[in-house]
Amino acid sequence: MLTAKTPVLLVFADEVSSKSAVKDAEVRFRLAEDLHVGEIVVPKGTPAFGEVVHVQKAGLGGRGGELILAARHLDYRGQRIPLRSLKPLATPYAGKNRSDAALAASFIPYAGLMSMFITGGQIVIPAGTEALASVAADTPVSAVPETQ
Numbered sequence: 001m002l003t004a005k006t007p008v009l010l011v012f013a014d015e016v017s018s019k020s021a022v023k024d025a026e027v028r029f030r031l032a033e034d035l036h037v038g039e040i041v042v043p044k045g046t047p048a049f050g051e052v053v054h055v056q057k058a059g060l061g062g063r064g065g066e067l068i069l070a071a072r073h074l075d076y077r078g079q080r081i082p083l084r085s086l087k088p089l090a091t092p093y094a095g096k097n098r099s100d101a102a103l104a105a106s107f108i109p110y111a112g113l114m115s116m117f118i119t120g121g122q123i124v125i126p127a128g129t130e131a132l133a134s135v136a137a138d139t140p141v142s143a144v145p146e147t148q
Helices: 099-106
Strands: 007-012 026-031 035-037 040-042 047-056 066-076 079-088 130-135
Touching: 007 066, 007 079, 026 066, 047 079
Parallel strands: none
Antiparallel strands: 007 026, 007 130, 026 047, 035 040, 047 066, 066 079, 079 130
């Protein structure tokens, strides 16, 4: 039995960016290290999936990009192990908010109109970035694949 709140270390399989992500889109991960469930070992590299919960591209006026992701499940031999939350473990990839620069530029004569064209930064999470999720509920895990 895999108990709820067990930490699960994942790795992003693909780059995810606030510039190209779409709400409700699937996000792919891989298990970053073996997960031991009693005598059963869920091997490193096992696929996991999540979704884009919220995305907003960087915008005019210096607004930074926003990206909220959630882990949903680990796919082990046809069994879905439910996951929750997601926290990238590397440096924060927050889109840089440059609204202060846009505001400052608006006070410069003849630059006020141009200040609205200052954009903030996008959020980019590179493939290979580690992230921590947790098991959402107590889940029995079997070493034998489920039959369809």
